[in-house]
Amino acid sequence: MTERLSGARAFALLTDGTQIEIRRLGAADEEAVRELHQGLREESLYLRFFGLNRAMAADVAARVCRADGGAHAALGAWLHGDLVGVAEYEPTGVPGEAEIAMAVADRMHHRGVGTLLLEHLGSLARAAGIVAFRADTLPANSAMLRVFADAGMGARRRTSGGVVEVTIPLASGDGYLDAVAERERQADVASLEPLLRPRAVAVIGASRRRGTVGAELLRNIIAGGFKGGVYAVNPHCAGPDLHGAPCVAALADLPEAPDLAVITVPAPSVPAVAAACGRFGIPALVVIGSGLTAEQGRGLLAACREYGMRLVGPNCLGVANTALGLDATFAARRPEPGTAGVAVQSGGVGIALIEELSRLGIGVSTFASVGDKYDVSANDLLMWWESDETTRLGVLHVESFGNPRKFARTARRVAAKMPLLTVLAGRSAPGTRAAASHTAAAATPELTRRALFAQAGIVATDDLGELVDAAALLATQPPPAGPRVAVLSNAGGAGVLAADACADAGLTVPVLSQATRRHLGRILPSGAAVANPVDTTAAVSADVFRDALGALAADDAVDAVLALVAPTALGDLRGALRGGRKPMAAVVLGQAETVVVNDDAVPCYAYPENAARSLAHAWTYARRRDVPREPPPTPPGLRQDEAARIIGGFLDGEPDGGWLPPGQVYRLLESYGLPVAPWRWARTADEAIAAARDLGVPVALKAHVTKVVHKTAAGALELGLTGEDAVRAAFGRLAERFGADLEGMLVQAMAERGVEVLCGAVQDEVFGAVVIFGAGGVDTDALADRAARLAPLTTRDADELIRAPRLSALLSGHPARPAGDVGRLRDSLLRLSRLAADHPEIAELDLNPTIVRPDGVVTVDARVRLVPRRRWDPYLRRLR
Known part of the structure; x- marks a missing residue:
């Protein structure tokens, strides 16, 4: 770490x-x-x-x-x-x-x-x-x-x-970070040369016995036709021919120091073998074995650092570079040469991806199973692919993150050059989160990972099958210029299902131009439907079906084509499935495989839902790729020194951290320009009455009790109080209810009705500051309608965050409700984002509810928990 x-x-x-x-x-x-x-x-x-x-x-x-x-x-x-x-x-x-x-x-x-x-x-x-x-x-x-x-x-x-x-x-603005990133890329690629482009490889622990990792890995290197030297090291198998390679008893007996050593010895021997490799001058290691103790792991990494070796693993499948014929893995199938770079943590996932990408004809350029990621990680592979002219598609399986901020920035840069795909691994929390606020409860592993991948420009799928489907399209077709899909089928009912699948995936099925409809009417049989979806009828010939495909692709209202064919005795339309200048996905009903790529490089799916989801992923990649990069804005009027004094002063008195008192919470929010409902602090009934008189009525009274998290559930809230008698009576009820635990009361002007939203932030131990937005009010946890982004937000991040939850439809307005002030909501999220990013001591920040009205935004309840935390520079050049 x-x-x-x-x-x-x-x-x-x-x-x-x-x-x-x-x-x-x-x-x-x-x-x-x-x-x-x-x-x-x-x-x-x-x-x-x-x-x-x-x-x-x-x-x-x-x-x-x-x-x-x-x-x-x-x-x-x-x-x-x-x-x-x-x-x-x-x-x-x-x-x-x-x-x-x-x-x-x-x-x-x-x-x-x-x-x-x-x-x-x-x-x-x-x-x-x-x-x-x-x-x-x-x-x-x-x-x-x-x-x-x-x-x-x-x-x-x-x-x-x-x-x-x-x-x-x-x-450390964008210009500086770009310069650092370029220096890191050049240095990183140079350090990976011995690992991914070795001139010679030694397998240490190679075995004569078939079915062992050492034997099968050595056999794969030999069978793959690796163009460099191959050696085996094992004192029990020394001889001129071990599975086709010379075997020596010790490293000192090798005729040269290989660039790469693949270590397959038992875990207790790994640290000593790694140190011996370092002394011998070997610059890169792959450690296959698992089960290293903490002490053994420290010894392995210490040897790599002492001798300057790059390390893949431990607990991994190995590495491959098909351009060299290098297959230093123990997978059963050798990866076919191709254009997909693959980086996985799980060896099993790696085996599945090698199999599927090879079967589809996409093939693999470089492969690395990084395992426990002591050193080389997905960040390194991203930089390698960026510099590699062969790789055109990046496929990632990432279970854990060492530095997600650097990962996101690197991936965003690489995604401008090629599509990056991943599967959302680890979406469910293995244990329960000790969440003391709605925001912390909302920051689930799935939500934060989706936020990371969205901001990194990575296409995230929910399972491996969906990832393979999307890879088949992104590797063979140009990305669509928009979400508009024309559907063409020789089976009307199936065409309707395909149109439904497009709508479910967030795509649109537009009305075709009159010229396109006229052309289709001339070439298709009578009874054909020339709207979108287009039904050619089962009697259509392959030539006519192909002509119809061309007409749809030529329509300016169409960004992509989904062609669906149902096999009939009248003719085989699969030969008509040929791509053009716009992306195309095909569906062949009854096809045995979920997806294949035909001889014309068109991905053919078994079901319309798979094809539609793949087109949607391609559109997601295209729109994120084409968005100009923008720096996070600094909203005007921030009083950063005041915020630092409030936070520092509290932590001076509470070194272990805790919940910030209400008065300080609201002053902290105001220092960053966040809109809060007018408030006063009161410790007695007379102070509460004076505060209500000052604020104007009606007001709310909110009892502050340290152990109370949710005021409504605890009965710590009195609303809509008008007049001195009502304020005094409410104060008395709350004082009696909480007794000596009551520390005071917040007197707050009642806000007018609007859409109640949750705006919040948490400091994740791995991801850093994360901003949460979604449905607010007392039902926020039950509705679970929220989205997240990593802070600090850009303006585009804030807009995407607002649009992501279902409640965004309420903010847009409808006949019974005017639209909310989305501009001020955006400004609030940007200010909240900057506050959380500037002050990592903010462990939880909960603005719930924040009320969005046509004439503005106001927060009516807020909680902030602080913890002592040192600042960390995620973009500093350093190895894991």
């Missing part, structure tokens, strides 16, 4: 794929820092210190490694135990500014050490409230100036007195 503490020990990749360790420097590192500076060439010393005094090294080391309570910070980059780079910052005295200094060993220049240190130091500084770095550099120090300029931070320079003064803003 990735370490989430800013500036803690991390491993990352240099430009050439080499792994280095980055960690904070302390007193124990002083000698290493001194040696680094003493070892610099004279030119480097001059450029770093504006002079040539090597005696400065000891003083520099003492300063860099000192402990001063946190104002100063220094990071070191380590390669195989040697310190190869140092970066530090010192506050300048200007609020929010720090001076940065850096030194990189001469032998490590131009490999990205300085850039990585700058990124990690910047992330550390941002968490400490620093907003800009400053550096004074000589004009001749072109290498360091290039590091600052190319970092993507928008560095500004000015020359004064022969020194270049560089100011580096630390805001």
Whole structure:
């Protein structure tokens, strides 16, 4: 699991794929820092210190490694135990500014050490409230100036007195994140070369006995025709021929260090074998076996980090690259060469996908069963496919996420190049969530995963069969330009079912143009129906059916065609199923397979529902792909410092966290401009009466009792109070009901009626801040009508969030109800999203109900739970 503490020990990749360790420097590192500076060439010393005094090294080391309570910070980059780079910052005295200094060993220049240190130091500084770095550099120090300029931070320079003064803003906007992502892609792809394009492979633990993993995996490599060297390692099987490969007793006996070692030994031996591979110079491992203890797992990963090896597994099926003939798996069927990249956690799912994609003729380009994901994950495979000219479709099976934010950003970029498909694994919670608010109860695994995939541009299916159906269409047909589908069939009833299936899938079946209808009327037999769906009758010939398909595809009102044929004794229409310039899905009634791809690259389904769902998935991909990327907006009028004071002040008094008192809740919401109903806080009946007089009547009284979560159910709510007597009486009833547990009451102006919605946010341990929107009021949990998106929201995210639940029809209005103010609702969601994203201490935020009216939006009840939490930079370059 990735370490989430800013500036803690991390491993990352240099430009050439080499792994280095980055960690904070302390007193124990002083000698290493001194040696680094003493070892610099004279030119480097001059450029770093504006002079040539090597005696400065000891003083520099003492300063860099000192402990001063946190104002100063220094990071070191380590390669195989040697310190190869140092970066530090010192506050300048200007609020929010720090001076940065850096030194990189001469032998490590131009490999990205300085850039990585700058990124990690910047992330550390941002968490400490620093907003800009400053550096004074000589004009001749072109290498360091290039590091600052190319970092993507928008560095500004000015020359004064022969020194270049560089100011580096630390805001991590899209430009910076794009630059980081491109550096990560290049480094990641370089590090995966030995794994996915090896020149030689060794199977360690290969067995002579058939039916064992070691034997079958070695046989698959040989049978696949791998173009590189293949070796087996097993002291009990040493000899010139083990299933067609030479076998040696130990790694030291190999004629070369292979790029890839596939380890099939028992779990207790795995850490030692991995370490031996590292010492021998092998850069990539695949560990097949499962059942490693926690200690064995730590030993395996430690060996990979010590020797800079990339790792797939453990507990996996293996890897394949069909362009090389490499099948380093123990699957029964060898993957056919093709265009689909496949990354799975489950070996069984991987076997099913290899089988189906090969059967359909789509084939596989690269395959990785990442198993327990100690290192290589779906993120790595996404970047590999992005750089691979063979892969045209990405298929993912992801059961868990190490860094969903980076996954979403990477997938969004890759999805602009190719369709990405996944199946929604782990939709049900294995246990119960300890949810104390409606919002937390709503944040189910399925809801958060759907949010992630939607924002990442990934097509998410509910099961493997649906995924294969969608893959058959997306791999063979162009994506549709819209949701409008023309249905053509030789069986009228089946055509109606296909039209219904399109509507159920969210597609439309439009009216055809007059010209198309006239043409169809001329070519089709009498009795044919030329509306949409089009019924050709069973008497139609293949040539005429093909002509009708062309006419439908040529209609400007049509984005895709669904052709349905029922076999009859009058003729076989399957030969007429040929694609054109618009996407086409076919249905062949009575077909044995759920989906096949015919010789004209048209996917043919057994049922219209499968075809319609696949077209809908293709349209989902197309519309998300074509949406221009937009940054999350920053709404005006945010008082972020005030919010930070409220949150920090509460946590200072409650170090373990808890529910924020009502008055502070509403002040927190108001600091981000969220619309809340006018309110006052009262501890006595007289204060409540004065508050009601101040607010105007009618008012509501809400008893604040720490253990009460849902006020209506607990009887902690009195509504529609008019006049002093009513307020006093209601106060008395609530005071009597809750006694000493009553901490005070919120007096709030009654809001006019409207559509009650839930707006909320939770901090998920894996996904980060998640915004929930749906049906509100006392029935919110029973209705379960809600959607989610990851924060911070873009404007488009907010609009999609509003449209997703069924209640969106109420917000659009109807004859009995005017439309709600969707613009202000959008603004509220954007502000809520920013509040949750800016403050990870907000564990649960529940605005329920929020009332949407034609003239505005107002929140009438709110709860916020805070917990102490350190900030984490999800986009920082580091390995898992």
